[in-house]
Amino acid sequence: MVSLSARAGAIALAFVGAAFMSGCSSCNGGSRDAPGKPAASGSAAAPPLPPPGRTIADIVASLAGCDIEHRGVLLDAGTDAMTGRFAWTGVAPLGVDSVEHDASTWARVSGRTMRLFFVLPEASPIFVSARSMGIASRAATVSLDDQPLGTLNFNRNQIRVASTGATTLPVDPGLHTLTFRFMGRARDADAYADLDWIRVGVPDENPATYGPPTLRDVVSPAAALSGVPHRSIALRGPGAVRCALRLPPGAHLRTAIGLQGAGEADASIRILRDGQKPVDVSAQHVIGGEKATWSEIDVPLAPHTGSLVHLELRAESTPQGARVLFGDPVITLPAPPPPATAKARAVVIVVLNGVEREELPPWHGAPTPHLPALSELALTGTTFHRHRAPTTYPAAVLGSMLTAMPPRGHTVTDPGARMPASQTMLGTIAHDASLRAAMFTGVPATFKSFGFGTGWEHFAEFPPQGNDLATTPIEAAATWMTNVLRQAPEARLLAVVHSRGGHPPWDVTAREQATLAPNNYTGVIDPRRGAQQIASARKRGKKDKDVFSAQDKERIRALETVALTGQDRAIGSLVSALKTAGIWESTVFVVTGDVGSGADALYAEGQELSEKLLTLPLYVRFPDARYGGANVHLPTEVWDITQTALSALGIAFSRPGLGRDLSGVASGLEDPYEEPQIATLDDRFSARWGELIMTGRYDAAPSLCDLELDPTCAFNRRETMPLAMQALFRRIVARDVATAAPASKREPATIEPETASSLRVWGAMD
Structure with a gap:
């Protein structure tokens, strides 16, 4: 198998190498001389810069999220x-x-x-x-x-x-x-x-009147030197702009540096990390006046990629009335744009409820002959190992997948909320574009009562208290697609399935039950009433591990295995139906989960935002098996599935949404580290940015963990990593400000008797 983290590094290195082979003599430190050595502005002997590459971050545009200093x-x-x-x-x-x-x-x-x-x-x-x-x-x-x-x-x-x-x-x-x-x-x-x-x-002996570096003062939209304008950051010395970034492999900083006003000044570019001395990556001595010119620089940042850093643009000193200009500072990659998912005849998304990723291939570690369809996907499809949920409430996860919005954006944030009628979902825009779109669900939280039936050509729900098996939603999707293609062979399709996954009730016959582990079981766990039994124990205020014996838990896992075996068989039949219809090679086929499960949180909803519960399986089979067999160790989120479906079907929301096309991530050319992965629940949050994880509640100081130093998160790094602490928290709030809907937009669900009965069997209602 191919590791995509290694592939990404190889691609980036190849493009960096190409830049050096093309004569990039200024790439050593961003100035025409070595970092730290003053260079005259506008040197006539300077060699040409390498091609600009692809911009992945615009520092002027993101200036509001940076620290600005002047005295x-x-x-x-x-x-x-x-x-x-x-x-x-x-x-x-x-x-x-x-x-x-x-x-x-x-x-x-x-x-x-x-x-x-x-x-x-x-x-x-x-x-x-x-x-x-x-x-x-x-x-x-x-x-x-x-x-x-x-x-x-x-x-x-x-x-x-x-x-x-x-x-x-x-x-x-x-x-x-x-x-x-x-x-x-x-x-x-x-x-x-x-x-x-x-x-x-900071007290100093500077006699100059203080000029506050407000956003309005620092940004010069069209600062011109020798008739050449740049949108610039303009700094009085001593002053600096410091921005948090997580740099991908191959990243460069490109900017033009000059002096506006008379005299001479020194400018520098530094990299800061918590607990380390600042690293100078470029230094420039600039000359102002009537003949002042720009010094174009390109700084390779390869030694500083792969972790959270703060990039600092600094004016060391300036004559009175003059300013150091950093023109159009951007982070670039010397690589082509990431590819989009190829246009597809069909997109099929199967979401398994309440599965523990470690029970599935390839994460299980041992062979899984009882899961042949998922084993085949792990071998021939693309497996994403850093897939993370935006919450621990399943309906909110599905809501995010169908809207490309975080839970606080679509407002399905608690068990009593429904998807607002005003919120446009994936099925609506597919149906409006004359695609055939359907959703099939066996999970009560995504029934019509909770607003998930809106906009689909066909919507079917399968209550757990009825005679329908856990495999029925998957089988119904296969039947619907087969019938549509029989009637309209050229039709393009979208099918979303929300399956029970490992969640009870479990479909087990008395004969099968007698053969399950442990032998001679005499515990309380019943296949049909398992969800109610587990929920009742949880409501008594005890953790599952304190209520259920080791034998009980062994029986629960055995029942879950039977359930997953059946649903894996149904997934295999769904794949066979697509092959029989002749559209398998032009299908985006996705299998993922909604919320993780575990020994201490059996099928619980709305539990703590732990990595175990937030980390989900994700398999994608792209058209023509592109990236087949690849293992991608780059971060992904549920709205990435949405953007992939939109790309494959050639449709789009009328408003901006979150997410990246998974083909770009799988190629290694997309930068999925630009923003942290943020999960929320009520007033709680958990943000992961690379190996850093911040957890907490609003109105209280959060905790910070560095998995690279402390895989168990036993130590709070809040005091020792202040730059990272500030950067993560500000990113959490900025995302919330940009996407959260007013509380008044939340719509309460109206539960009719049949759905109430489904919720009781599911263990979600007394």
Whole structure:
């Protein structure tokens, strides 16, 4: 088998090698001289840069998520730069809103307390200042990590810069919290104060008037040198922009550096990691004036790929009135765009409920002769090993797959919610595009009562309390596809199956039951009532491991094996039906799970956001067996399945959605590390970015684990990895702000008697 992580590295290295062979003499450090050695701006002898490659990150566009420094850290109040800054709330807390003053965005504070966090890069005394206007408050006390720092005094209805005194001792580098408590009494419609910016200042002897590096000040949309414009980051020295990135193999930084204004200045580019000294990757000495020109640089970042880093663009010093410009800074890959999934006649997605990945091939480790269809998929299809769910509630996972939105976006976030009628699902756009689209479900949480029947040409649900076997939804999908193709041989199809998987009730005859392990079993587990028995034990407030004996658990696993054996057989029959119809080689065939199971969480829904429950199996058989036999160790999520289906069928949502085409990921040319994998449930979250995992609840400091150092996550790295801590939390909040629907959009499900009966048998209702 082929490992796609190795394949990705080989492809990237091949393209980097091609760049070097084409004469990329400036790739050694991004400047025309070695890193750290000053180079004159606009040297006439410089060799040409390599071709630009493919842009994967635009630093100017993502500037709001970066740290901006000038004589200290600046927080640009009222703008997107505050996203994820409020410690540790998911969004701006109640009582903090944006207002406009003289075409500038401010924060209006009507809550008595406001808490913010920031990272101090180096030990230093600090003070806090703010450009402010008092409304109901004349002052606010400021605390640093709950220790008094000083007071900000405001002028009522007048703008002024208020400051605390500086600390007498240096403050340790790392993550810190500022708490503002506003004095005074605000009336019903009044706020305490308006804030333009907040500065965590570093005392210095610089006599120049402080110029705050707000987003509006730092971005120069068309800065021109010698008549050549660039969209630029403009920095006064000493100042820096520091952005969190997870760089894929072969990544380069491309930018143009120059000086706007008279004189000379020094610029540098650094890589920062928690617990390590900054690494200089490029240094430039730039000359301004009327004949100032751009120095185009291309910095290979190969030594820094594969982990979370902070890229820092730095102005070491600037003459008064001048600024160092970083023009159009982007991260590129010297590789072609990733391929899309080939157009397909059919897309078939089978989702198994409540399966434990370690019981399936190839993760089981030992041969699985009772699962021949899945074993064949593992050998001839593409197996994705880092597939992760966005929650531990099965209906929410299916909702995300059908909408390409996170649970808080489509609002199916709890057992009582239904998919809103206003939410467009995959079946709707397929049907509207004249494709034949159907869904088959044996899982009550995705029945019509929960809104999943909308938009399909054909929708069928199979209650667990009826006479239908667990294999029936898969068999019904095969029958429907066969009948459609018999009537319309040129039809294009989409079929989604939500199968029981390993979840009880289990279809076992009395004769089969007598042969199951353990021998002479006398425990309580009954195949038909298993779900109710397990749920009843859970509701008594005890963990499954404390309720069920070792024999009980052995019997549960034996029953689950029988169930999966039957459904594997049905999957094999579905594949045979596609082959008989002559469309197998032009079909995208997907088998995955919704929520993991395990000894301590037997078929539980809405459990803790642990990696064991979030990690899912994923097999994909692409048209013509492309990437057949490949094992992909790159991160994927459920909406990647959605985007793959959209690509294969040539359709699209009218609004943006999450996800990447799995063909691009399998090729090794897609960058799936650009953003973390984020899972949520109620007020809980779990984000994985490479080997880093952050878990927690909003309004409490989260925990950070580094799997590379601590595979069991026994130690909290929050204090020792402040840069990673800040980056992950801000990414979590930014995704939530961008995608979450208002709470008012949630629709409660109306449960009719038949669905209520299904939920009782499923163990989901008393």
